[in-house]
Amino acid sequence: MKSVAGKVVFAALSVLYPVLVFCGLEFWGLSPRRLSLMLIGLAFVHFFNVTRERAKDAEGTGRANVVKNISLLVLMLMCGALAFFADNILFLKFYPVMVNLSLLCFFAFTLWKKPSFAFRMANLGDKTLRVSPERPFVERYCDRVTMVWCAFFVVNASVALATALVGSERMWTLYNGLISYILIGILSAVEFMVRKIMQNKLHSYVPVCELLRDSRPDGAVVCFDGESVRTWADFVSDVSKVRRFLESSEKRPWILHCEDSYFFIVALLSMLQSGRKAMVTANRQEAFIKEIKKPEYGFITDTPFGDASAGAIQIQDILAGPAVEPLWNAFDKNAAEMVMFTSGTTGEPKSVPKRFSQFENELYELVKVFGDDWLGRKVYSTVNHHHIYGLLFTVLLPTATGLPFRRHRIDYPSELVSIAGEKAVIASSPAYLKRLAADTDKPIDFKYTPIIYSSGGPLPEEVARKCEGITGYWTMEIYGSTETGGIAYRQSKNGPVWKPFEVCKMSIGENDCLNVKSSYILEPEGFTTGDLVEIYDDGRFLLKGRADSIVKIEEKRISLPEVENRLKQTGLVQDVRVVPMVGNRQYLAAAIVLNAEGREKFKDQPKLEINNFFKKHLAQFIENTVSPKKWRYLEELPQDTQGKIKMRDIQALFGIPESPNFKILKMRREPGMVTLKLVFPETSDFYNGHFPSFKLLPAVAQVDMTVMLAQALLGTPDTVARIQRTKFSYPILPNVPAILEMTYKAETSKLSFSYTLEEGRPLSGGTLVFSGDENA
Known part of the structure; x- marks a missing residue:
């Protein structure tokens, strides 16, 4: 209490000092010698405060505060002593100058020895700033505020000195006892208004596990799809409905597959908040679902896809139910469980158990590194949110930062033109960017340069360069895996090396492969990838191929x-x-x-x-x-x-015998499904003897081609038992690319196929039954 009283007395006397000096000279008839005793007394009050708070200063604002206090004390005693012995008022007028100079030194010292004084004050109001991913943004703003105050103290000290040397007592008192305080008030008010504007620009980052019912305004946009939007109030209501549904059944794991990103995050948060394990899968092939689905598991989806989704709950049906009381709570990130599935480079699905804390730690790092780029933007995606990269960038990050996201993916490069007027963050992939580079001949007139990320494989520098010419942004690549999360990032215009995220510690492990330890890898020994690597002294590294890329020939x-x-x-x-x-x-x-x-x-x-x-x-x-x-x-x-x-x-592509009768231009293969882009040259034997004046691909050739490709790529039996259904709607002409899509169900030995033109026009299709199930 004594310390507080001393500070109050010193502050009050400091503020009133010009008025007291003026009144002493004009009205009380005091000499400068007598008035100097007031300054000396004020110095002793300050000395009392300094000695009482010195230990606390060492722990708080540190040496800067100590230096400021001792310097001001010495100057006060010097001016007081000179005024006493010289009986001259001039030395008493220097006190406002000394206060401004001491504050200038103090603020400037905190710019040299970070953090700045303004940031320290901001941290008093929000203790989370020191560990927030927004800290770099806030620190830069606070540094600018501190520099503005330094400039003010320079100007204010100069004017105070001028009024002391050449101004009258009235002018000196008016400026130092009133005008300077008004200027301080104006500057504080302006800084307050600017700070509010800057706060609106912050990411409003809240860890997903700590989101509460009132973390966002009810009207805040969560997602959009054309003109339709879903707000935070809608989001809370929808999560509440799905939670009540989940909690009305026994506690069990739930398989989750929703093509709509909004439905996906609603279902995922409902599972996590209610303590259910979420098993996130992009693969919806029947054989795979049967492999991972146990009888006691639940299944939530938004897209019926045949027998594999039999018994699945449609999330739309839950949300169409009556309104319920809001049900929302934070959850323990260390206890919340998820399972993701990856095929890596092998093609064999593999389950990867995760704790939600791993995602939260990675989200924190991503916001810290890239957060400033996302201010005021909307999130778009060309990738699947059931994989870790899409999950983080297109669903969890928008939820944590409050950025609106589009509910459905951008599938075609031509769609980018439709968002050219938006401030966009685009989570993309090498596959999409390669198509963009190949299919786009001129730059897209973006009103705001988009921020583009890519992951899933290396992006050729040539493609990145061409995409930069189209979009204005050189793609930021993210390197990582389902097991490790994000490891490093780069823009290939700066070279092929990767810069690791700050929390990722690199080393060379078994077989000269990269070993990674980070806050989102639970194993204390880290995770050893299959990538050969060269690590530089500054921590960056160069990928040199996979360990299985060394073969003997x-x-x-x-x-x-x-x-x-x-x-x-x-x-x-x-x-x-x-x-x-x-x-x-x-x-x-x-x-x-x-x-x-x-x-x-x-x-x-x-x-x-x-x-x-x-x-x-x-x-x-x-x-x-x-x-x-x-x-x-x-x-x-x-x-x-x-x-x-x-x-x-x-390798499967090369397993198909090469033929002059057809050419494969593209292939995409998932378990039980393959899509091919084919072209049949005019010289193909398939056209011989069939309509010489108007060549078209015979139906028997289409079926024969389908059987041959299905055996090579889907492992169908050798014999076709019967043709269950066929339809030929439009001719397949020479040199016109056709898209062949085949889906095989091993349980029924049925192969469904369709030929279409690239623009989607159906050409032919049907169902073949192989010898594995002749009675189907």
Whole structure:
């Protein structure tokens, strides 16, 4: 209490000091010598405060406060002593100058020894700032505020000095006893208003597990789809409905697959808040669902997809029910359980158990690194939110930061034009960006430059450069996996090296592969990836291919990435994968996507000449015995919906005998399903003898092609028992690409197929029953 009283007395006397000096001279008839005793007394009050608070200062504002207090005390005693012995009022007028200079030194010192004084004051009002991902943003703002105050103290001290040296006592008193205080008030008011504006620009980041009913305004937009929006009030209501449904049944794990991002996050939060384990899967093939679904498991979806979704609960049916009382609470991130599924590079689905704390820790890191880029933006996606990258960037991050997100994915590059007027963050993939680069000839006139991320595989620098020309932004790539979360990031314009996130600690582990430890990897020993790596002294690293990319051909060790890089050195290759094949002997095969220069160079040239060109180039670097023996030239490498290129899919492509009668341009393969882009040249034998004046692909050839490709890519039986249904709506013409989609159900031995044009027009389709189930 004594300390507080001393501070109050010192503050009151300091504020009233100019008025007391003026009254003493004008009205009380006091001499400068007598008035100097007031300044000396004020110095002793300050000395009392300094000695009482010194220990506390050392722990709080630190040396800056100590230096300020002692300097001011010395100056006060000096001016008081000079005024006493000289009996001169001038020395008493220096006190406001000394106060301003001491405050200037103090504020400036905190800019040198961070954090700044303004940030320390902000932290008193919000203790979470020191550990918030918004801290860098707040610190920069507080630094600017502190610099403004430093400038003010310089100006105020200069004016105070001028009034002391050349102004009258009345002018000195008016400025230092009134005007300077008014200026301080005006500056404080302006800073308060600016601070409120800046607070509105903050991300409003709240960990998902700590979100409460009133964390957002009721009218805040959560998601949108065209003109339709869902607000925070709608979100709370919908989560409450699904929670009550879940809690009305026994506590059990729930499989979750919702194509609509809004339905997905509603169901996910309902599960987490009610203590249910969420099993998030993008794979909805019947065989896979049967593999992971136990009798006691529940299943929530928004999209019926055949027998695999039998017995699943439609989330739309739950939300269509009557309104319920809001049911919302924070949940324990360390106890909340999830399971994600990944196929990595093998193609075999694998479950990856997760604690929600792993996602929260990664969200924190992402907001800390990229958060400033997202201010005032909307979130769009071209990727699936059932995989970890899409889950984090397109669902959880918007929920945590309060950014509106679009409910449905952007599927085609042409759709980007429709959002050119928006401030957008786009979570994309190499597959989408490659299509954007290939299909777009001129820049898109974005009103605001979009922020674009890519993950799921390396993005060729050439594609990133072309996309920058189209969008104005050089894509930010994220490297990581389902097991590790995000590990590092880069923009390839700065080179091929990766910069790890601050919480990720890199080392070289078993077999020279990258080992990662981070706050979102639970295992204390970290996780060892399958990627070969070179780590630099500054912590950045270079990926050098996968450990399984070193193979033996003719007893010679060869690096597949080395062959790929040599092919890219021609300047004619946009993308390439080299894979080992096993026949009578092991050999290499290369799947190549030519860039614009390559397509122009090899236009109308026979395939043999193209092969020979690349063989001749490789002969400069590698022996002929390990040079690829088979070649395919595609529009796009085989990949899944996440843009991941799997070795076994490319090997399956080379397992299809090459034929002059057809050409495969693209392939996408998921368990039980494959989509191909095919073209039948005019010279194809399929057209011989059929309508010479108007060539079209015979129905028998379409069925035969379907059977051959299904056996090679889906593992169907060798014999077709019967054709259950066929329909031929429109002819397949020479040199016109056709999309063949095939879905095989092993339980019934049924293969459904359809041919369509690229724009979606149906050509033909049907159902074939193989010999595995002739009575189906």
